[in-house]
Amino acid sequence: MAADSYEDVVKNKESIPALEVAPQDLYHAKSFWTKYIFCQDAKVIGIQYGLTAVAIGLVGLVSSWLMRMQIAFPGFIPMDAAQYYQLVTMHGMIMVVYLLTALFLGGFGNYLIPLMVGARDMVFPYVNMVSFWVFFLAVIILASSYFVPGGPTGAGWTLYPPQAITSGTPGGDGLGIVLMLVSLAVFVIGFTMGGLNYVITVLQARTRGMTLMRLPLTVWGIFTATVLALFAFPALFVAGIMMTLDNMLGTSFFMPAIIQFGEKLTHEGGSPILFQHLFWFFGHPEVYIVALPAFGIVSDLISVHARKNIFGYRMMVWAIVIIGGLSFVVWAHHMYVAGMNPWFGFFFATTTLIIAVPTAIKVYNWVLTLWRGNIKLTLPMLFSIAFIITFVNGGLTGLFLGNVAVDVPLSDTYFVVAHFHMVMGIAPVLVILGSVYHWFPLITGRFLNERLGKIHFWVTFIGSYSIYFPMHYLGFMGVTRRYFEVFEGEAFTYSITGINQFITVAALVTGAAQFLFIYNIIVSSKFGKKAGKNPWKACSLEWRTKDVPPTHGNFDKELPVVYRWAYDYSVPGADEDYITQDTPPSAVANARAEQT
Amino acid sequence: MFVVLLVLIVILGSVVFHMVSPWWWSEIASNWVGMDDTIILTFWITGAVFVAIGLFMAYCIWKFRYDKDKKAEYEPENSKLEWTLTILTTIGVIALLAPGLIVWNNFVTVPKGAYEIEVVGQQWGWMYRLPGKDGVLGTTSIKNIDDDNPFGLNTDDPYSLDDVLVDADDLHILIDRPLKLNLRALDVLHDFYVPQFRAKMDMVPGTITYYWFTPIKTGEYEILCAEYCGTGHYAMLGYVYVDEQKEYDEWVDEQMTFEEVLASNGKSDLIKIALNKKNDL
Numbered sequence: 005m006a007a008d009s010y011e012d013v014v015k016n017k018e019s020i021p022a023l024e025v026a027p028q029d030l031y032h033a034k035s036f037w038t039k040y041i042f043c044q045d046a047k048v049i050g051i052q053y054g055l056t057a058v059a060i061g062l063v064g065l066v067s068s069w070l071m072r073m074q075i076a077f078p079g080f081i082p083m084d085a086a087q088y089y090q091l092v093t094m095h096g097m098i099m100v101v102y103l104l105t106a107l108f109l110g111g112f113g114n115y116l117i118p119l120m121v122g123a124r125d126m127v128f129p130y131v132n133m134v135s136f137w138v139f140f141l142a143v144i145i146l147a148s149s150y151f152v153p154g155g156p157t158g159a160g161w162t163l164y165p166p167q168a169i170t171s172g173t174p175g176g177d178g179l180g181i182v183l184m185l186v187s188l189a190v191f192v193i194g195f196t197m198g199g200l201n202y203v204i205t206v207l208q209a210r211t212r213g214m215t216l217m218r219l220p221l222t223v224w225g226i227f228t229a230t231v232l233a234l235f236a237f238p239a240l241f242v243a244g245i246m247m248t249l250d251n252m253l254g255t256s257f258f259m260p261a262i263i264q265f266g267e268k269l270t271h272e273g274g275s276p277i278l279f280q281h282l283f284w285f286f287g288h289p290e291v292y293i294v295a296l297p298a299f300g301i302v303s304d305l306i307s308v309h310a311r312k313n314i315f316g317y318r319m320m321v322w323a324i325v326i327i328g329g330l331s332f333v334v335w336a337h338h339m340y341v342a343g344m345n346p347w348f349g350f351f352f353a354t355t356t357l358i359i360a361v362p363t364a365i366k367v368y369n370w371v372l373t374l375w376r377g378n379i380k381l382t383l384p385m386l387f388s389i390a391f392i393i394t395f396v397n398g399g400l401t402g403l404f405l406g407n408v409a410v411d412v413p414l415s416d417t418y419f420v421v422a423h424f425h426m427v428m429g430i431a432p433v434l435v436i437l438g439s440v441y442h443w444f445p446l447i448t449g450r451f452l453n454e455r456l457g458k459i460h461f462w463v464t465f466i467g468s469y470s471i472y473f474p475m476h477y478l479g480f481m482g483v484t485r486r487y488f489e490v491f492e493g494e495a496f497t498y499s500i501t502g503i504n505q506f507i508t509v510a511a512l513v514t515g516a517a518q519f520l521f522i523y524n525i526i527v528s529s530k531f532g533k534k535a536g537k538n539p540w541k542a543c544s545l546e547w548r549t550k551d552v553p554p555t556h557g558n559f560d561k562e563l564p565v566v567y568r569w570a571y572d573y574s575v576p577g578a579d580e581d582y583i584t585q586d587t588p589p590s591a592v593a594n595a596r597a598e599q600t
Numbered sequence: 601m602f603v604v605l606l607v608l609i610v611i612l613g614s615v616v617f618h619m620v621s622p623w624w625w626s627e628i629a630s631n632w633v634g635m636d637d638t639i640i641l642t643f644w645i646t647g648a649v650f651v652a653i654g655l656f657m658a659y660c661i662w663k664f665r666y667d668k669d670k671k672a673e674y675e676p677e678n679s680k681l682e683w684t685l686t687i688l689t690t691i692g693v694i695a696l697l698a699p700g701l702i703v704w705n706n707f708v709t710v711p712k713g714a715y716e717i718e719v720v721g722q723q724w725g726w727m728y729r730l731p732g733k734d735g736v737l738g739t740t741s742i743k744n745i746d747d748d749n750p751f752g753l754n755t756d757d758p759y760s761l762d763d764v765l766v767d768a769d770d771l772h773i774l775i776d777r778p779l780k781l782n783l784r785a786l787d788v789l790h791d792f793y794v795p796q797f798r799a800k801m802d803m804v805p806g807t808i809t810y811y812w813f814t815p816i817k818t819g820e821y822e823i824l825c826a827e828y829c830g831t832g833h834y835a836m837l838g839y840v841y842v843d844e845q846k847e848y849d850e851w852v853d854e855q856m857t858f859e860e861v862l863a864s865n866g867k868s869d870l871i872k873i874a875l876n877k878k879n880d881l
Contacts, residue, residue: 085831160828166805167788172723172830260806261742264723264787268742276789276804310664312672316682341791343783343802343809346708350701357697364689365682371653372681374660376673381665386603389661393610396653400646407696409703410638413625413798416791416826462606469610477623480639482795484824487834494822495795498622574672581671599676 020213020565030125030557042137044129045556049136050114051447056136057106058522060143064098065515067091075490076501076508085488086174089158092486096161097184100290101191102143104432108297109195109233110139112439113202113226115447119546120223122211122564122586124557126201135201138194145187154178160486162287165258165279166271169251172264181251185244192241195233202230211545213566217321218585220544220570221314224321225300228328229293235332236289243282250274280342284335291428292331296324298435299366302388304570305438306370308542309385310377311581313571316369317599323362330359340411349408356406360399367396378574378581382540383457387438390465391431398427401476419479422472430468437464437521444525445539446546449553450532456524460517467514471507478503541582544570548586572597604662611654615647629796629821629842631778631814634703636798641699645692707799710812714778717771720751721783721790721803724832726823727751728771732762732857742786742805748865752786753858755870758877761859764852769823769838772851773815780812791827794840802827815842 033039043049071091073081083091114132118125126132149156158174159167159181171177175184206219206227219227246257250271258279259271307314314320336344336352370392379385401423404410414420437460444452481496490504538547550560564586572583578595589595628636664672718729718737729751731737738753738760745752750767753760773779783792785803793800801811825836843851856864862871 085834089828089831089833158831164789164828167828167830170788170830172788172832174831176830262787262805263742263745268745273806275806277807310672311666313674313676315675316677318677319682341801343804343807346704349704349708353700353704354697357693360693361686361689365686367653368685369682371657371660374657374664376675377660377664378666378670378672379661379664381601381603381661389603389607389657392657393607393654396650397614400650403646403693403696404639404642407638407642407700409635409700409707410642412707412800413632413635413639413795415800416793465606473614473617474621474623477617477621480625481623482625482793482824484793484826486828489834491834493795493824494820495626497624497626500623503623571676574674576671576674598674 020567023212023563024208024210027124027563031129032556042133044125044133046114046118046126046129046132047447047554047558049132050111050116052136053106053110053114053139056140056143057103057111060098060147061103061107063147064095064103065518067095067098069512069515071095072508072511074488076505078490086158087155088488089160089486090156090174090180093158093160094156098146099429100161100294101188102146104294104428105195105233105290106139107436108294108432109202109226109230110136110198112222112297112301113230114198115443116222116546117202117205117226118209119549119554119558120220120544121206121209122214122545122559122566123205123209124559124563127205127209128201131197132201135194135198138190138197142187142191142194145183145190149175149180149183149187152179152183154180157181157184159184162280162283163247164283165247165250165276166260166262169247169259170262170264170269182248185248185251188244189241192237195237199230199234202226203234211563211566214545214585217318218566218569221300221303221317221320221324222297222544223300224324225296225298225303228324229296232289232296232328232331233293236286236293239282240286243279243286246282247279277339277342277344280339281336281344284338285332287338288335289328289331291424292327294428294432296328298391298432299324301439302391302435303366303370303373304544305384305388305435305442306373307571307573308442308540309382309388310374310379311573312373312377313569313573313599314369315372315375316365317569317571319365320369323365326362327359330355330362334359334406337406337408337411340408341415353406353408357403360403360406363399367392367399382441383452383454383461384438384442384540386458386461387434387441387465390461391434391438394426394434394465394469395431397473398423398425398431402427413482414479416485417479418475418483418485421485422475422479425475426472430472434465434468437461440525442540443546444528444532445535445552447553448529448532449535450528451535451539452528452532453524456520460521460524463517463520464514467510467517470510471514474503475507538584541580543568543572543582543584545585548584568597569599571599601662601665604658607654607658607661611651611658615651618647626796627817628798629794629815629817629819630798631816632703632707632798634699634706638696638699638703642696645696649692707811710780710810711778714780714812715774716780716782717773718751718782718784719771719792719803720786721792721825721829721836722786723788723830724825724836726769726771726792726836726838728766728768730764730766730852730855731759732764734759734762737782738763738858740784745786748862748867751858755862755874756877758874761857761871761874763858764855765858765861766855770841771823771838772841772843772848774848775815775818775842775844778812778814780810783809783811788829789827790825790829790836793824793826794821795824796821797840800826818842818844
């Protein structure tokens with residue numbers, strides 16, 4: 005790092021190393037088809053990813069409404085147990101993989117990485133385009149499972165065999181499970197193409213002066229999450245293939261000898277727990293694949309809108325990297341009571357609780373960024389504040405579940421449902437919402453309507469907290485997950501009917517508020533207040549493009565040269581309360597910046 | 601500034617909800633008080649952190665609200681503060697983990713004097729098997745299962761004949777005696793869970809899992825299946841009765857042994873083979 009020290013840069017501009025990859029000619033679109041459909045511009049691909057993810061995400065949202073209606077007002081919407089379990093399964097899988105993963109990596113990753121690192125595009129634009137269309141195909145396959153005989157799989161999003169591929173489960177002996185597994189495999193293929201692009205772009209295509217330790221945390225979060233995904237998704241991929249073989253060809257990877265409804269199946273010798281290991285070897289990093297981009301993005305939102313540098317940048321980067329590494333050695337904390345060797349509990353409880361330390365550091369640093377800041381209560385800031393509270397809540401309940409002995413009574417209850425929705429559902433979604441308000445002026449040149457945004461914020465935050473906070477208490481009582489009928493168990497100390505109705509009403513209202521948000525996006529993209537260049541006065545490069553919204557190629561003839569980190573807010577001596585990354589030291593001679 | 605109020609309401613509201621909530625765990629009926637205690641400890645530590653961070657944040661949002669004539673402080677790093685917080689967090693984590701691991705160690709170490717019962721799960725109901733007079737459960741195999749032999753006992757296993765078979769959803773157990781449940785599933789995953797006992801463990805076809813506990817209160821307790829097992833998962837219920845010795849013996853006497861089941865099905869030839877094996881021992 006010595007060559008990059010601030011003094012060196014000031015003294016000798018030539019010390020900024022040249023580009024690692026020589027500039028390449030971009031394919032400039034000539035027709036509607038190549039500009040908007042089979043487009044190679046990462047920004048358009050990002051928006052395509054985003055719209056597709058949100059479209060299928062709405063199916064997930066409506067599924068959750070129907071589920072909650074069944075739990076609180078059974079009979080109001082007629083459904084049987086099989087349909088209920090199909091809703092549960094599709095809701096979970098859609099939200100985790102097809103909405104959150106696709107939106108953070110495919111959506112935000114594509115839009116922001118090239119802009120933020122100062123590149124004209126992803127390094128492999130064609131592969132990037134193919135990546136989206138393969139993802140699109142995966143979504144179509146998933147959606148088609150609603151229309152096959154027997155309907156989609158109702159195996160729960162974890163797809164545990166043997167039930168996932170046997171006849172006691174909806175879709176288990178039909179096409180439902182087959183299409184789910186095929187769709188996931190296709191998703192992984194598409195993701196790999198995009199993921200390699202994101203990683204290589206960050207490593208190879210940064211502009212001059214953009215050292216790794218000057219990257220905005222958004223890029224660090226998405227980059228690390230993508231690396232995790234490239235290692236984790238293959239486990240899901242092979243598990244899916246093996247289960248498909250068990251299902252279609254009668255192999256026995258995961259299928260022991262079993263007798264079901266009095267009939268002996270032909271399988272013999274497989275291990276259901278092996279599937280769980282593979283699934284969670286993917287599934288736990290998956291939590292951080294969703295969380296790390298949110299961590300990165302929210303750091304930037306807080307810093308910009310508090311007009312203050314992110315506190316402890318280096319610690320924040322290391323925390324992201326360490327969390328990413330540790331996320332590969334904690335997977336079996338999902339399996340404490342799955343029947344694996346009980347001695348594993350000691351190891352996985354220890355690694356799991358260790359991960360709390362770097363995670364806590366991130367929380368402290370977000371809050372310490374607010375300390376002595378100059379906080380603008382813009383919509384991105386409001387959502388960031390809501391994120392911190394939600395994430396702290398969900399993170400702390402993780403200390404219950406991660407501590408193996410405490411997990412024994414709580415696992416498979418509503419405590420788990422409440423915990424993971426707080427920590428990897430609501431918290432990342434709040435970041436997504438905040439960042440849409442933040443980057444909408446960049447994408448469209450206009451602000452989202454502030455008034456509608458405020459209503460959206462209040463309803464979403466209060467609503468989602470009302471859904472999930474009380475739900476933990478159902479878990480303490482021992483209310484088990486995935487029960488089609490509300491039933492007043494004899495162990496329950498108090499009726500669960502009223503609280504379930506309250507939660508359902510909160511869920512309906514919170515969900516409805518998201519349609520208000522979509523309405524706001526549609527209307528504001530045409531009629532919103534004009535934003536102009538860099539309306540939030542941010543330091544990072546995405547706001548330094550030639551045009552707003554940025555056009556193909558992103559920057560002017562010359563790529564920007566970077567002289568400083570992305571967080572020079574309120575530097576003493578500077579005239580403005582921000583110095584953009586491409587401002588040379590000579591232009592702000594009086595500024596006493598400490599960090600580069 | 602409504603948002604400051606909002607943060608305060610959420611933080612303090614959570615605390616108030618916790619204190620007045622009627623939704624809480626039912627009185628414990630097993631020896632796993634350590635699990636409850638660890639939860640309470642975790643509540644205190646995490647609750648304090650939650651309130652502290654929330655209140656600090658509310659203070660910051662109010663105190664450092666935007667003022668166009670002011671500038672934020674410029675302090676990229678403060679390693680002393682960062683390391684202090686890291687060390688404090690590590691201490692907190694150790695304080696949670698250590699007691700947790702001690703309880704887990706107890707949970708996975710079955711005491712010597714524990715008696716054994718087998719629980720069998722299948723879509724969507726329960727069966728139970730007691731070891732009988734010899735105190736040993738006979739071996740089983742999925743392959744042996746048919747209408748005459750629903751548990752799949754090996755007829756040539758000398759320990760099989762006196763096993764007591766309970767083909768019903770309800771189980772009786774003894775108070776104050778450590779009990780090891782051997783868990784078996786015939787088709788898909790299940791999980792034998794009684795909220796008042798706190799303990800649970802998945803039942804996995806192809807292997808036998810277990811857990812142990814000591815019931816400390818007589819009474820009737822509802823069993824819930826805690827691992828999703830297909831369409832009928834929610835209806836996979838049953839009862840455990842914790843009995844004094846006398847009631848327990850009466851219940852056991854009403855059940856049939858494997859030998860009696862075979863005899864009633866006219867399989868006396870199998871019984872003879874099994875008895876010969878037993879005499880060989």
